[in-house]
Amino acid sequence: MSTPYRQDMPPAGGFEAIKYKRNLPFRGPGGVVILAGVTAISAFGFYRMGKGNLEQRELQREKVWSRLHLVPLLVAEGDRDAYRREQAAVARESEIMKDVKDWEAGKSVYNDSRYRPSNTIVVL
Template sequence: MDTTTKPQTQDLPRSGGFPSVRYKRNLPHKGPSGLVIFTVLGAISAYGFYRVGQGNLEKRELRREHLWSRIHLVPLLTAELDRDTYRRNCAALAREAEIMKDVPGWKVGESVYNTKRYVGPTQIVVPEPS
């Protein structure tokens, strides 16, 4: 080995030092902040609740209007039903008189039940053969 070799020197930093190492993440901000998102969602929810409330008021008003229309139509419908019942009863008595004309002692319209209580007429609708 050669003894005249220069001694090894240690690596030293350059004058002024090394630049600092950036170890933090540098991510750009993408999209709105959490506060903006929360505010927008709150506004959308408030508008939705407002619309639901308006729909409930409208539904309540329509239900009230429907109820009052039924209340005002009940007398008309009852009178119409009474007229129809009377017409059917007269037709039934006429049919009974025609069918039972040959039976002696038959009284048209007399109740067939042995009771003094009122028994409503039975409504049997027989469709005509087509």
């Protein structure tokens, strides 16, 4: 009835090694590759920004020069408009004051020969 005692022993050749090291799969590029990519993208962005700044500076210079060259034309147009308005005002004044004796239309109200342009308000 009694069976002889039998101790549990390791298998022949021993147990296999315990895997205690991390066995993680490769998940994307390393830090150096990411840093190189970010540096390359930033360098390209700064390059494009510099080119854009040069273009904006050139456009600003062109705008300033075009305005400088348009100033004589705009001044001449303003002078023509002022002359036309002054002549129309003199015509209106002579029409209104035609019945007043010794009235000179367009004569200055000042008693000197210095030129004073009429004060007009230009509303844009």
